[in-house]
Amino acid sequence: MTYHLPAGKAGSGPYTVDVTPETAGWGYSGLRVLTLPPGGSHTFDAGDSEWIVLPLAGGCTVTADDAAFALHGRPDVFSAVSDFAYVPRDARATVSSAAGGRFALAGARCARRLPARYGPASAVPVELRGAGACSRQVNNFGAAARAGGADEQGFECDKLIAVEVLTPGGNWSSFPPHKHDEHRPGEEAELEEIYYFEFAAHDGVPGLGYQRVSPSGRGRGTDVLAEVRDGDVVLVPDGWHGPSMAVPGHHMYYLNVMAGPADERAWLISDHPGHAWVRDTWPEQPVDPRLPLYTAPEGTA
Template sequence: MTYHLAAGEAADGRYAVHVTPQRAGWGYSGLRVLTLPPGGAHTFDAGDSEWIVLPLAGGCTVTADGAVFELHGRPDVFSAVSDFAYVPRDARATVTSAAGGRFALTGARCARRLPARYGPASCVPVELRGTGNCSRQVNNFAAADTFDCDKLIAVEVITPGGNWSSFPPHKHDEHRPGREAELEEIYYFEFAAHDGLPGLGYQRVSPSGRGRGTDVLAEVRDGDVVLIPDGWHGPSMAVPGHHMYYLNVMAGPAAERAWLISDHPGHAWVRATWPEQPVDPRLPLYAAPERNV
């Protein structure tokens, strides 16, 4: 099984990335990255999964279950928080874009059929996690405690150039009530260019003694995907001069939708050093827009 999919290796028709549970060899998490030209449109059936349509670059209109959601979007993932639309299972949805763009469809197989909804950018909690060279920004647009889904958990992480994120390494590959939740995870990467030069980073996944014994050390670039069925994941390393973005998509079998993790015992001590250091002054790159009253 290949856990690092370089840009293009998971492409399928209109989708620059198309990772299904079948392709990943697991039960729940899925990701599609849709590219639309100006005036383009795409219709998809949700099937047995719930989906969130998240603009990565550009804006779009999402129609689902008779509702129409206008997504303002953003120029790119390094410039703003985006609004988004939730598409329930068993729905047919259409995404159209007057100016064109790139849109992530984060998905999870689920049982409950929730209503189609709009998620405003102003309601996305922007969290600063870690300090020093472990500082990163997390846009919690569909974290377990911020937006209601049946199974899907999805967040965005921005790591400034030269910093490490997903550190200390952690795992969520076994069910331990109140301590750890079993979650399959997808990482999708983009990088900020510098003087026209593309960025890159590195992703580590090491065996935890559970599941498949996943072992990855990958150089990652724009459009790459890393699949994490199990194992300690982290660090995610951004090279100096290039901010790194990754979209995390998670889902699992537990009845409770929760992000519960275990830190690697050899590196957990790093968290205790964070109060002694300031947060990277480059963060936040941006904040969520103010809510209209």
């Protein structure tokens, strides 16, 4: 099984990225990236999965269950929080864009059918995690409930958990390395995870970064050390994941999509025992002054 999917290697049909539970060899998580030309549209069947349509660049209109949601979107992932739309399982949905753009469809197989609805950018919790060289920004648009976290309620989904992480150039995120590949009530949740990457260019030069996943002794023994660039995907069925490293001069973005078999939708992780001490150093360090790159807008999107 290949866990690093370079840009152009994971596409299918209208999608530049098309990761399904079948192609990933697991049970729940999926991700599509759809690029539309000006005036373009695309219709898809949700099937047995729930979906969040998230603009990466540009705006769009999403229709599902006789409802229409106008998404303002954003110029790119490094400039603003975006609004989004939730598409329930068993729905037929259409994404259309007058000006064109690029849109992520984060999905998860699920049992419950929740209503289609709109998520305003103003309601997205923007969280700063870590400190010093481990500082990063997390846009918790599709986060699950997390006790003591920035979003204790979370956006309601049945299985899907999705967040955006922005790492300033030269910083490390997903650190200390952590895992969520076994079910331990109240301590760790079993979640399959997808990383989708984009990078800020500098003077027209594309950015890049590095992603590490190391075996935890469970599952497939996933072992990845990948140089990642715009549009790359890394699959994490198990194992310690992190760090995610942004090269100096280029901010790194990744979209995390997670889902798993537990009835409770929760993000519960275990830190690598050899590196967990790093968290104890953060109160003594300032957060990177480049953060936040932006905040959620006030009022409605």
